[in-house]
Amino acid sequence: MVASSASLGAASIVIMNADGAGEGFNDATPAAPVTGNAGTTLGQQRLNAFSAAAAYWANRLTSPVQIVVLARMDPLFCNATSAVLGSAGPVDFVRDFGSAPRPATWFAVSLANALEGADLAGTDADVSAQFNSSLNGSPSCLGGKSWSYVVGAAAPAGTLPFYETVRHEITHGLGFGTLVNTTSGARALGFDDIFMTLLEDHSTGKSWPQMSDAERANSAHDPGDLHWTGSLAQAAGTGLLAGRHPSGHLQMYSPLVVSPGSSVSHWDTAITPDEMMEPFATANPTDIVTTGLLRDLGWAVQQAGGCVRDADTACLGSDRFEVGVTFQTATTSGSAQVMSFGGQRAETDESAFFWFFGANNFEMGLKLLDACALNGKRWVFVSGLTDQGWTVTVRDTQTGAVKIYSNAVGHLSTTFADTVAFSCP
Amino acid sequence: MAQLAAALFLALLAPPVGVTRNSVEICSLALSEACHLFRASDLDPTIRNPNNAGQVAIVDPESGALVAPTGEQLDELATELAFEEKQLAEAAPQVTILPDGTVRLHFPAGFRTQLQARRRDPQR
Numbered sequence: 001m002v003a004s005s006a007s008l009g010a011a012s013i014v015i016m017n018a019d020g021a022g023e024g025f026n027d028a029t030p031a032a033p034v035t036g037n038a039g040t041t042l043g044q045q046r047l048n049a050f051s052a053a054a055a056y057w058a059n060r061l062t063s064p065v066q067i068v069v070l071a072r073m074d075p076l077f078c079n080a081t082s083a084v085l086g087s088a089g090p091v092d093f094v095r096d097f098g099s100a101p102r103p104a105t106w107f108a109v110s111l112a113n114a115l116e117g118a119d120l121a122g123t124d125a126d127v128s129a130q131f132n133s134s135l136n137g138s139p140s141c142l143g144g145k146s147w148s149y150v151v152g153a154a155a156p157a158g159t160l161p162f163y164e165t166v167r168h169e170i171t172h173g174l175g176f177g178t179l180v181n182t183t184s185g186a187r188a189l190g191f192d193d194i195f196m197t198l199l200e201d202h203s204t205g206k207s208w209p210q211m212s213d214a215e216r217a218n219s220a221h222d223p224g225d226l227h228w229t230g231s232l233a234q235a236a237g238t239g240l241l242a243g244r245h246p247s248g249h250l251q252m253y254s255p256l257v258v259s260p261g262s263s264v265s266h267w268d269t270a271i272t273p274d275e276m277m278e279p280f281a282t283a284n285p286t287d288i289v290t291t292g293l294l295r296d297l298g299w300a301v302q303q304a305g306g307c308v309r310d311a312d313t314a315c316l317g318s319d320r321f322e323v324g325v326t327f328q329t330a331t332t333s334g335s336a337q338v339m340s341f342g343g344q345r346a347e348t349d350e351s352a353f354f355w356f357f358g359a360n361n362f363e364m365g366l367k368l369l370d371a372c373a374l375n376g377k378r379w380v381f382v383s384g385l386t387d388q389g390w391t392v393t394v395r396d397t398q399t400g401a402v403k404i405y406s407n408a409v410g411h412l413s414t415t416f417a418d419t420v421a422f423s424c425p
Numbered sequence: 426m427a428q429l430a431a432a433l434f435l436a437l438l439a440p441p442v443g444v445t446r447n448s449v450e451i452c453s454l455a456l457s458e459a460c461h462l463f464r465a466s467d468l469d470p471t472i473r474n475p476n477n478a479g480q481v482a483i484v485d486p487e488s489g490a491l492v493a494p495t496g497e498q499l500d501e502l503a504t505e506l507a508f509e510e511k512q513l514a515e516a517a518p519q520v521t522i523l524p525d526g527t528v529r530l531h532f533p534a535g536f537r538t539q540l541q542a543r544r545r546d547p548q549r
Contacts, residue, residue: 012444017453026456036470051449055468058447066444087513087539097527106530120527128535143544152470165540172538179536188530189520261512261538280508425471
């Protein structure tokens with residue numbers, strides 16, 4: 001029996017290390033551990049950083065089918081002035097599978113597997129990835145540049161961040177990109193791919209499926225006017241500081257001179273803060289809209305956390321943040337309860353109201369806002385209409401981080417704003 | 426060759442359908458050792474260490490102390506190197522039709538996006 005694509009709420013990524021003994025990911029050269037990477041050989045450090053990049057998506061997407069990534073590190077082209085850093089992409093695309101949400105449309109096979117709940121790739125891997133093992137500090141290779149295998153912190157200045165590079169390339173392998181030939185505008189074997197169906201050129205008002213090949217080719221070099229129209233990425237991008245059209249559409253990379261591979265299949269460099277799927281390496285790229293784009297393509301994402309609602313527990317931020325309140329008086333204490341108005345819990349994705357002594361008597365409340373695009377933090381505001389004591393505990397079920405806010409007995413509640421409460425994403 | 430080895434290996438793996446937890450599994454095609462299974466949350470730096478994710482640490486060359494980077498340091502890489510991604514034009518994909526009518530477009534080496542870097546000023 002095939003599992004339903006209605007998601008089991010998890011993802012498993014299998015990294016098939018295709019390197020031979022003693023080379024690439026199996027290179028036994030001793031290496032000193034670096035930040036976030038305890039590997040003691042070059043090969044271990046490479047594999048640790050690669051698996052950390054894979055884990056990023058294993059923790060966010062859902063698929064009942066394992067996602068198999070064939071991974072290699074080989075000596076690729078490199079001279080003193082230029083180098084191939086690596087490459088990745090889907091091994092297969094499929095169309096017209098049983099649960100395809102759009103007919104006659106290509107889907108990257110890992111996404112199709114997730115939707116179908118079955119492995120359509122057979123014995124093929126889903127994603128193929130290869131990176132250059134020659135970037136090791138040799139002056140003859142890119143002037144002595146080398147990979148940094150740091151994980152969870154910025155790579156040292158002047159080095160190439162392996163983790164960020166792998167994460168970017170794997171994301172292409174999950175379907176972030178179009179099959180359309182951006183020079184000719186031709187579709188793959190004459191069929192749409194799901195990525196291009198959500199592209200629109202604002203100067204003509206046409207979506208890419210509505211265009212002729214020539215119109216698509218023109219749209220691929222129409223700076224500022226090539227837009228992503230998927231609703232979920234748009235919703236995630238409301239707080240972007242730049243790169244968002246007044247219509248809500250998000251700008252895609254479409255420079256005047258088409259660069260096949262870079263053009264169209266990336267966010268525009270105008271997107272601010274810098275996003276992980278922009279075409280060029282930036283320091284500390286974010287994922288404000290990239291997960292939203294994958295959702296627009298059809299990927300299901302995991303419920304952000306394990307918060308479970310009950311009478312005295314509210315769940316905010318896509319059920320990622322668990323909120324509980326206790327109260328104290330001079331003589332007693334207890335758990336506050338989530339209020340109800342007209343039979344509906346007084347709780348939204350961002351706010352919750354609580355009562356202490358009577359279900360109709362509002363005592364205090366809080367809101368938790370996603371300000372990731374503003375200062376890279378989630379904000380918590382707490383206030384009350386009481387001089388009884390209270391203690392609010394907000395727990396990030398994804399990271400385990402906890403914030404506690406309290407009001408002393410006999411003190412009339414004031415509004416408290418914590419604009420650095422929780423880190424993003 | 427690696428593709429063939431991967432295919433043989435995948436055929437031996439446990440049924441790939443029925444994922445119930447977030448995981449990353451590392452398998453080697455060349456080394457005769459078991460696959461290693463990890464909880465994804467133990468590997469993902471944005472979960473493992475959310476407060477430090479993306480944090481930048483630079484050693485002050487004079488004092489040897491960790492300091493916040495300057496904007497110049499952050500931009501150094503982009504100043505030194507120009508990055509470009511290209512679509513690899515490889516052998517024509519193979520089209521097969523599966524028994525249920527699904528059409529599969531197979532790229533033997535993957536429909537790969539290749540990241541390249543070039544030094545902006547090789548004299549530096």
